[in-house]
Amino acid sequence: MAKRKENFLDYVPKHNSLYEFSTNEKKHIEITVHNKGIFNKIAQIFFKRPKTSQIELDEFGSFVWNCIDGTASIYEIGMRVHEQFGEKAEPLYQRLSQYIQTLHNNGFVVYVNKLSEKQREKISR
Secondary structure, eight states, X not given: XXXXXXXXXXXXXXXXXXXXXXXXXXXXXXXXXXXXSHHHHHHHHHSOOOSEEEEEOOHXXXXXXXXXXXXXXXXXXXXXXXXXXXXXXXXXXXXXHHHHHHHHHXXXXXXXXXXXXXXXXXXXX
């Protein structure tokens, strides 16, 4: 039996509990980043840098963030994005995959697990 190649769309992202987030007055998500470490401490003292930074997500990013719940796969999130934004989201899965990978690389999301074959079949019906 041939080994099946991993599919990024099967990954299930979840918010990293190390970061706080809230919704601002524009209904966009803001992620709070605590600027820790020796270099940040020096910058805070000498250059008056803030102890926390706010990362504001745009409309697309905020929608995706709200879809990330630790149970929905990237494929399922993509279907929701398509329902919400239609053609504006194209090329959908390329753009979504890159966006979630960026969130992951910055530590804002982690991957819980990947979908099993049974779960994948249930979704595609």
